[in-house]
Amino acid sequence: xxxxxxxxxxxxxxxxxxxxxxxxxxxxxxxxxxxxxxxxxxxxxxxxxxxxxxxxxxxxxxxxxxxxxxxxxxxxxxxxxxxxxxxxxxxxxxxxxxxxxxxxxxxxxxxxxxxxxxxxxxxxxxxxxxxxxxxxxxxxxxxxxxxxxxxxxxxxxxxxxxxxxxxxxxxxxxxxxxxxxxxxxxxxxxxxxxxxx
Amino acid sequence: xxxxxxxxxxxxxxxxxxxxxxxxxxxxxxxxxxxxxxxxxxxxxxxxxxxxxxxxxxxxxxxxxxxxxxxxxxxxxxxxxxxxxxxxxxxxxxx
Numbered sequence: 001x002x003x004x005x006x007x008x009x010x011x012x013x014x015x016x017x018x019x020x021x022x023x024x025x026x027x028x029x030x031x032x033x034x035x036x037x038x039x040x041x042x043x044x045x046x047x048x049x050x051x052x053x054x055x056x057x058x059x060x061x062x063x064x065x066x067x068x069x070x071x072x073x074x075x076x077x078x079x080x081x082x083x084x085x086x087x088x089x090x091x092x093x094x095x096x097x098x099x100x101x102x103x104x105x106x107x108x109x110x111x112x113x114x115x116x117x118x119x120x121x122x123x124x125x126x127x128x129x130x131x132x133x134x135x136x137x138x139x140x141x142x143x144x145x146x147x148x149x150x151x152x153x154x155x156x157x158x159x160x161x162x163x164x165x166x167x168x169x170x171x172x173x174x175x176x177x178x179x180x181x182x183x184x185x186x187x188x189x190x191x192x193x194x195x196x197x
Numbered sequence: 198x199x200x201x202x203x204x205x206x207x208x209x210x211x212x213x214x215x216x217x218x219x220x221x222x223x224x225x226x227x228x229x230x231x232x233x234x235x236x237x238x239x240x241x242x243x244x245x246x247x248x249x250x251x252x253x254x255x256x257x258x259x260x261x262x263x264x265x266x267x268x269x270x271x272x273x274x275x276x277x278x279x280x281x282x283x284x285x286x287x288x289x290x291x292x
């Protein structure tokens with residue numbers, strides 16, 4: 001059966017809204033990463049998993065925050081789980097802590113075009129998370145465009161960023177993915193799925 | 198006597214997600230079908246997640262075994278990944 005809905009949560013406060021979205025969907029996945037992993041112990045999430053929700057979190061982000069697997073909690077997975085969810089779900093909703101993206105109707109599968117929008121200053125830790133997830137998208141054969149909004153412009157001006165940021169940029173470029181600088185947040189690029197950070 | 202080439206080893210010690218699964222996939226891309234690849238990881242989640250991602254992409258995971266502070270994942274290439282059109286990945290390797 002096709003995956004109807006994939007929801008990315010990168011802020012714990014978004015959990016309730018995410019659970020509202022998946023509640024009446026037969027085939028839904030939830031992926032927690034970044035600060036969103038702090039919602040792993042939420043009783044509402046445990047109840048949803050008990051009701052059949054497929055929920056996974058980024059083990060690396062959980063480990064960085066001292067969180068361990070719990071009985072009845074989400075599975076400790078990887079960015080591969082996140083990337084395949086974004087690749088394969090008919091509808092993708094991304095709640096990273098900024099704007100909420102809701103992409104629907106594009107053909108799922110390899111080759112799907114995903115735009116990762118960077119809306120924050122280059123040194124914001126969420127930029128590193130955005131770029132890490134973009135590498136994951138590239139790893140499951142999606143076509144990635146990194147959209148650099150004005151607050152993140154410094155990212156492309158020099159290489160004096162955190163090591164993981166520099167590496168992710170180099171990796172995406174080496175793999176042939178694009179970086180596009182836009183003048184305003186309303187400037188859209190052609191894509192199937194959008195994930196804003 | 199087998200004419201299969203000796204297995205290659207990809208040491209991913211020190212690597213974390215997503216570079217673990219992406220680099221494993223890239224290395225497999227370079228190998229012929231039927232080739233055996235030994236992947237070493239030292240991040241516990243990778244010992245579970247890398248084999249799962251490889252299997253989901255049609256590769257055969259023969260074994261996953263602890264080896265000191267690391268894990269050795271033995272995989273056989275059974276399908277052609279089409280990740281990067283044979284592009285080399287030096288930027289990622291150098292970090």
